[in-house]
Amino acid sequence: MKAIVRIILLVSFLPYVLLNLKAFGFFGGLGANPVEAITHDTGIWGIRFLILTLALTPLYHYSKQEVLRKLPKPIGLVAFFYVLNHFLCYAIIDQAGDLGVIVIDIIETPYLIVGWAGFLCLLAVGLASFNSFQEWFNKNRSTISGLVYTAAILGVWHFYWQEKVVSYEAVLDSVMMILLILWRLRISTEKSPS
């Protein structure tokens, strides 16, 4: 079981490895706007892994594959890893680390407020998953899951809102989010009061 989880984890870092190889000129490089390429790539993979994290529970519910029950935390952390890279690329490279500029940019740009809020949600979950908070983390599963849902909703919204014309991926992500939320609501109404 552990081996399978490890392999899945390794695979989930492939997009990051590919991005780094592109930064060094392999696979056609990052193109004329490397900062944008890195920001978009890390952001899109962050959202994909967030949605995957949320999809694991219903997938387990129907398939009863034990391994799926072990995955939400590691895959959630992978999502956090991509989102953190996305945020750092924006803050340190795109905005040159200038805090004053970043604050003004976030205030002036509505989709950045949404993205920033989603990032804070994930940051809280990420910090709570450290070993020293392990007990708290395990006791507050519903808070954690609520934060991840909120982060995913804000993330998809952030992605959707910055596009000039809606892309297939944004539509697909939105549809999956809605389905996941509906499933979650149905399950919680079925179970409650438990």
Next chain:
Amino acid sequence: MSSIRKSKQVIKSSEITPESVYLNRRSVLQTIGTLSTGLAINLFVNDSINANENQLTFSPNNKYSTTESLNSYEDITTYNNFYEFGMQKSDPYNYGSQFEPKPWSVKVSGEANKTGVFDLDDLIDINALEERIYRLRCVEAWSMVIPWVGIPLASIIKKLQPKLNAKYVAFETVYRPKQMPGQRRPALDWPYIEGLTMQEAMHPLTIIAVGLYGKELLNQNGAPMRLVVPWKYGFKSIKSINKIHFQSKKPLTSWNISAPNEYGFLANVNPEVDHPRWSQARERRIGAGFFGTKQPTLMFNGYAEDVANLYSGISLRRNF
């Protein structure tokens, strides 16, 4: 036939690409990549800059050219928006090859004395080509410096003899979904349409470009003829034009139809009027390097001295 004849070029713009453009971090990274991956990237760059095909004869226009560092031919031809070929900025480069810009004819209609179907050569005097090095500012807050080759739109309009009630010029991009995969998706209301006031169209800065870097336009950049209006956001500079219509009322424009509160008819570059969803105060100059900082966006993209008088007395906040 309406092709632009091949001929020897006076000055090779590719030869005056400043060193600084090549010394940015991305290029350094690419060089490392080239060393390790073999010659693939190197071959591509050399091939696209040095090919002697489709050279144009032109004279430089220094009056209207900036002395800023040019973007590389590779950047200009691999990174741009042309939704007819797809929504990614690499799509025009990747999916533009099926498009056939020759032969080319343009239908002229509306309030003008000379209307009808014209060959490209009838509209564009191949002996009057000029090079204009212009800044291009995209509404997405990135920018480039591009050495266009073309002629003033005014010279074409004069030929067509618009009537007094022709207050606007409307343009249309060719509609060929078989050759333009992006047109098979309803990203925008096809065909793409744009327009200018007659004053804007007659302004000496406004050109119809048929080339860049001294060579005929590639498909991804709007072959065989496109508008270039350097003080407006890039989407105004409509590509692969096959219809020109003179009219008395304001033409509809594709992006305005798509999102009326975000993209106006004038679409002048203006750092003081933000896009509803993002700031227009600064821009990323493509090729400025991986750690290059954004630069302030200039009023009318730095052409205020030449064009501000066109808009005196008009609220640029309301007419964005």
